[in-house]
Amino acid sequence: MDAAGYYLRFSRWGTIYSNGSGMTKTIGYRDWRWQALWWHHFFLLWSTIDGQTRYSIPEELKQGSVVGNLAKDLGLGLSDIFDRKLRVASEAGEQYFSVDAGKGELVVNDRIDREALCGQSASCVLPLQVVIEKPLHLHRIEVEIKDINDNSPIFHTKELSLKISESAAVGTRFPLEARDLDVGVNSVRSYTLSKDDFFSLKLKDVSGGRKVPELVLSKSLDREKKPIHQLQLTALDGGNPVKSGTSQITINVLDNNDNFPVFEKNVYKVSVSENSVQGASILKLTAKDSDEGPNGEVEYSFGAHTPDSVSSVFDIDSLTGEIRLTGKLDFETNANYEIDICARDKGIPIMEGHCTVQIDVLDVNDNAPHIFLTSQPNSVPEDAPSGTVVALISARDLDSGDNGKVILQLPKGSPFTLKPSFSNNYALVTGGALDRENISEYSIEITATDSGSPPLSSKKIISVRITDVNDNPPIFSQPSYNVYLKENGVAGSILYSVSASDLDFGENAKISYSILDSKVQDVSVSSYVYINSDNGSIYSMHSFDYEKLKVFQIQVQAKDQGSPSLSSNATVHVFILDQNDNAPAVIYPSSAALGSLSHQRMPRSAKAGHLVTKVTAVDADSGHNAWISYKLAEATDASLFTVNLYTGEVRTKRSVSEQDDSSQRLLIEVKDDGEPVQSATVTVSILMEDGLHEPILDLRQKATEPSKKNGRITLYLILSLASVSVLSVLTFLILAVKCIRSSRSSGSCCMRRSDCDDYKNPNRNLQIQLNTDGPIKYVEVLGGDMLSQSQSFRSCMSPMSEYSDFTLIKPSSTTDFKEVISVLDASLPDSTWTFESQQVTLVFTQLKTQSAVPSTGTPRHYQQITAQSINLEFSYY
Incomplete structure (x- = not known):
């Protein structure tokens, strides 16, 4: 039992006393000691203790109320109650229960107060001991005492007095509490407060x-x-039923500084431009306090929790409440500020009022837009179609509104365009054709401009590399090449090196050279030359003979290594240059016909300048190597005869006298103009006779006893010579007239193609070509059927000299005149005139010229010839 419960003492007389806090029974002190000793020995004598039985009753039952049938629950008969002396004892000492001997029931013996026994404990149980003798048994039973609502809630005091300052903040709490001795649902469950506008009750x-x-x-x-x-x-x-308890609460309101400063508004809103100068006034606040004296004096300050970002930019005057700008505003950092302003009076206790100032920063266009690469630019093949994405670009401006609207632009003429996607994001795409050979890498300048006033802009350069595609064939340095090769060269020597370039890159620009198969004199050109595939050098396979092959063509192909590969061709014209490898051959007078000597006759009456005979020689070479000169090497009488240096005419230097021998022997040397000089000799025996009047006629008759074949050829030559002579005279007359008209002041005629365009014919039946190769100057007139045995006429023209002649020479049967004409016409276009003729081929060779422009020895150099007179003298052989 606790202190609030009860205690039991046994008394000799068994008198029961009651106190004010509950039912308590007292017994005499000596009897208590005796009975305790008795119980001690009694328990020592017990041999068995049975199981436990439990009963539950509410408190405050009337005396005699039945708790339960104890005999039945213990398995005893009614007779056992008397015979075995059944009795009940309480461990607490108070006999709240007894046994009805007639019925065997456990009944309430005295009033039971749960609050007195167990206080505020949630469970209240009284243990009892049932003693049965003969034989001795002890049974333990428990009686649970349940609470009833027999107590009302009570407060510590019936009247409660509180003192509260009138400045107490709304929401201030004051604790109260009531007590109820009952437990469980019978304890205090709710509170009510009389109606009042200033106070409320919270649990x-x-x-x-x-x-x-x-x-x-x-x-x-x-x-x-x-x-x-x-x-x-x-x-x-x-x-x-519900029970209640009340308490009267008296609240005394203490006088205090009960009026706090009040602002005109709870929230102030103001806008400030971000470029405002420091010290500018933002806003002036006013708070009013209804108190007087110190209680009505107000001081202003920022709230206690104002962040540094505010206090570093703004300041408030504690007396006037004016907010000023002390730092620099930046819309992009803080677009708005919310400041707590506190106004405090000087009363006791201090009262304060609060308001909020919202400052919106107005944006100024003070940030240029920025360009960002969302993805790095890719290399683009030059054949990429229009619209190929190169890079992804985004633009950003920290400003807002129109100040933050960005427009991207590319330079005019750029092969790229910007394709907008979303929210200032763009795709850089190809907008036109690309050509790596023109521009291999683009530095694209992108300009970003905002819509502010004034607008701000920034630029960014993006490099885009253009990758190569094999779209360019190799290109030779020139479409055709002219190669001049001396005959009799060493086999394997280099002829020429062609060169081609490819505008592409890498493998697409690697070039290999080859020779296309063609025929030269019915033989593959590869048997004449071969080419180095890496560098384009052309080498000869063997030496060449000008007298057999004068010109041929080589088709060279240059091919790159792209995919697919591209190629181009160039023509190499190979001109075989003549070397002086043939000695002059005397064809008249023919020593073979008359033996080792050539016998001629002349009258003794011959005067000075009498034509005795004419030595004619030919040289298989050409150009200056075929320029033949005649010289009297030995003579019986050197004072009598002379030999023309250029024509080979043998004439008398003086009249023949009687003292001269009738038989004269002349050794004539024939030399060419080559290097080294080749020569031949012919011996002429002259017999002087009296009465000989027509020696030349007789000689001609002997010389012109041709065979049947020679007579036919002679007829053809005479007819050809006659037609060509007329044509040549007309041609040179026309040229002379044109030259005189175009250059009267200089007195010279410059042979140019443009001067004779009126005589141009695309049929190319007759061509006159000016050849300036070396010191021998000659004009070739080509015409007739090129496949036939055309004749070649060579005429030496010297307007300032008497040494000019016209010689008929049979051309080489191995010459491909179609090839010669095409090659010469392509290589010497400015020295070619075309006339309608299909008869013969004339070659005019000028032995001596006076040139207004000195000769350079190159075939393409124009020679200027003084056109005063042209004397043609024909000699036939």
Whole structure:
């Protein structure tokens, strides 16, 4: 039992006493000691203890109320109660129960107060001992005492007085509590408060499941209006019926600085440009306090929790409430500020009021847009179609509104365009044809401009590499090449090196050279030359003979290594240059016909300048190597005869006298103009006779006893010579007239193609070509059927000299005149004139010229010839 419960003492007389806190029975002190000793020995004598039985009853049962049938529950008969002396003893010492011997029932012997026995304990159980003798047995039973709502809630005091300052903040709480001796649902369950505008009641949960009432200030107090507030607090338990307890609460309102400063507005809004200067006034605040004296004096400050980002930019005057700008505003960092302003008076206690100032920063276009590469630019093949994506680009401007709207632009003429996607994101795509050979890498300048006023812009350069595609064939340095090769060269020597370039790159620009198969004199050209595939050098396979092959063509192909490969061709014209490898051959007078000597006759009456004979020689070479000169090497009488250096005419230097021998012997040397000089000799025996009048005629008759074949050829030559002579005279007359008209001041005729365009014929039946190769100058007139045995006529023209002649020479049967004409016409276009003729081929060779422009020895150099007179003298052989 606890202190609030009860204690039992045995008395000799068994007198029961009651105190004010509960039912307590007392017994004499000596009897208590004796009975305790007896119980001690009694328990030592027990041999068995039975199981436990439990009963449950409410408190405050009337005396005699039946708890339960104890005999039946213990398995005893009614007779056992007397015979075995059954009795009940309480461990607590108080006999609240007894046994009805007639019925064997356990009945209430005295009033039971649960609160006195167990206090606020949730469970209250009284243990009892049932003693049965003969044989001795001890049974333990428990009786649970249940609580009934027999106690009302009570407060510590019936009247409660509180003192609250009128400046107490709304929501201030004051704890209250009531007690109820009952437990469980019978304890205090709710509270009620009399109606009041300033106070309300809130319940607070505490440990043990209890609810403690709190008086809450719901409205600010004003002692001047109502100094005292009377409230009644009622506590209600959960019993049935409900019981309650009340307490009167008196609240005295203490006078204080009860008026706090009040701003005109709770929230002030103001806008400030971000470029405002430091020290600018932002806003002036005013808070009013209804108190007088120090209680009405107000000081302004920022709230206690104002961040540094605000205090470093703004400041407030504590006396005037004016907010000024002390730092630099940046819309992009902070677009708005929310500042808590506190106004405090000087009263006791200090009262304060608050307001909020919202400052919106107005954006100024002070940030240029920025360009970002979302992806690095890719290399683009030059054949990429229009619209190929190169890079992804985004633009950003920290400003807002129109100041943050960005437009991207590319330079005009750029082969790229910008394709917008979303939210200032763009794709850089190809917008036109690309050519790596023109531009292999683009530095694209992108300009970003915002819409602010004034607008700001920035630029970014993006490099885009163009990859090569094999779209360019190799290109030779020139479409055709002219190669001049001396005959009799060493086999394997280099003829020429062609060169081609390819505008592409890498493998697409690697070039290999080859010779296309063609025929030269019915033989593959590869048997004449071969080419180095790497560098384009052309080498000869063997030496060449000008007299057999004068010109031929080589088709060279240059092919790159791209995929697919591309190629181009160039023509190499190979001109075989003549070397002086043939000695002159005397064809008249023919020593073979008359033996080792050539016998000629002349009259003794011959005067000075009499034509005795004419030595004619030919040279298989050409050009200056075929320029033949005649010289009298030995003579019987050197004073009598002379030999023309160029024509080979043998004439008398003086009249023949009687003293001269009738038989004269002349050794004539024939030399060419080559290097080294080749020569031949012919011996002419002259017999002088009297009475010989027509020696030349007789000689001609002997010389012109041709065979049947020679007569036919002679007829053809005479007809050809006649037609060509007329044509040549007309041609040179026309040229002379044109030259005189175009260059009267200089007195010279410059042979140019443009001067004779009126005589041009695309049929190319007759061509006159000016050849300036070496010191021998000659004009070739080509015509007739090129496949026939055309004749070649060579004429030496010297307007300033008497040494000019016209010689018929049979051309080489191995010459491919179609090839010669095409090659010469392509290589010497400015020295070619075309006339309608299909008869013969004339070659005019000028032995001596006076040139207004000195000769350079190159075939393409124009020679200027003084056109005063042209004397043609024909000699036939």
